[in-house]
Amino acid sequence: MAFLLEACSVSRYFGGLVALEDLSFGVNAGEIIGLIGPNGAGKSTLFNVITGFYPPIKGRIIYKGEDIAGLKPHQVARRGIVRTFQLTVLFPKFSVMENVLLGSHMKSQIWRALFSRSGIPESEVKRANDILEFTGLAHLKDHMASDLPHGHQRMLAVAVALGAEPELLLLDEPVTGMNSDEIKAMTNLIRTLQKTKGITVLIVEHHVKTIMDLCQRIIVINFGRKICEGSPDEVRRDEGVIEAYLGREVA
């Protein structure tokens, strides 16, 4: 079965800095894949390259058989890939409801948008409410996004991404700064997304327990290169991975 998303020898440089080097991996539909590595390994850069914030210098990104390298972010989103950001990015002056409504932008055409005098159609409001229920934010829907506590903000970021009805969801450190209850809620949410909605998830995370619990496969990168790929157990035992995180023991 062909990969849903395949990175083929992707390289990205910023002047002399090698952010990604000859990186290749594949993601199957319906999987939850973890992407881990020390800070500065290139994980967020990889997300940026996949979603079109900047193109790869070398290599291809194949999504459902199409090379999407070099497309603009909104074009990548229209094909079904939606990402969240490492630092929480929301529309701060809008309410929670408005944030999610904007997320479902793609489901309304631009011309209807221009001439829709009666505000937002009922069906879209219902969809937004469903997403808010699903992510546990329904009771906050009229609050301003910037007023929310951190954990709720990160959940809202996922809710906004869900509004765009992604097939492939790229989550950049979704549980950063959350307490254990919130982490449990997020983990359950991701699992439910996979089981009931068939959404494929590629998740960058430092929280080891979350990655080990959730992911079928894990890809480890360091200095822009892939150093290991396999099941959680395989990765846990790999020498290269241990060295990357803990360093080599001086004999």
Add this chain to the structure above:
Amino acid sequence: MPIRKSYFFLVCCLSILVLLPLFIGEYGLMILILICINVLLASSLRISMNAGQFNFGIPAFMAIGAYGSALMTMKLGFPPILAFFAAGMLSAIVSLIVGYPSLRIKHVYFLMLTLGFVEIVKALAIRWDSLTGGPTGLPGIPPFSIAGFKLVTKISQYYFTLFSSLVILLVLYRLEKSRFGLIIKSIEQAEDLGETVGINTYTYKMLAFAISSFFCGLTGSLYAHNMAFIEPTLFGFLLAIFVVVYCFVGGLDNFAGPIAGAVLLSILTEPLRGFQAYERIFFAIILVLVVIFLPGGIISLPAKLSPSIGRLRCIKKR
């Protein structure tokens, strides 16, 4: 209840505006027409500002509308009402040409490009004197005529301008409250997030710019056919600054902000008409005072004075 209060307030204002000509003479009516013009300019700028764009090109598109409309009636024989709409379209089309390169690049360069464009248009108006009458301006612009009835008296011009302004403001208001307005405002807050969920921010920025320019063009036409005379120095850098100041002093968080700012500043600076230096100093002082003491603009004053209104506004701040 606050909704009822706003309607009541609006109806009061409207009644006053309709009845005013009974009490003030021609000079006063001319001032009112100019205030309407300023209100329209400020509200047109608001669309760009909603998208986070400092659009300093407002005077240029007003000039295109004014000269375009005047020349279409004088040299091409268009009826003024047709020229009115055609001028708006002309400004919109030119804005798309200007916006095509300048909306792709960093925001601050867009600001500089629009300022540069103002100078270009002004220079064109001055040099191309066979077309525009050059630095001495273009006199004898025919007035609007409705069903053959020429609007020559200040009263008829006032009512026409008032009516047009209200219609334009209504359209702008609906635009802002629609999904389109929501998307535009999202660009100012988090452009990357918009892109992530499929919003082509470039297209929307172009649209906002074009719509803003369209209404500037209409405003230019209104000015030209009411004042019967236009000249290049009207549409300069200073006007760009003034319109921006109207918006800031009025307040950018509310649709009525630029309107309030334009009305207040137009009235306050009227005694200074002709004393250019003092006018500029006055604007500068007001701007600094507002930025320091009332950053939300005049429109935030009711919220600050009455806690209950403030609380209501807090939950749904747009």
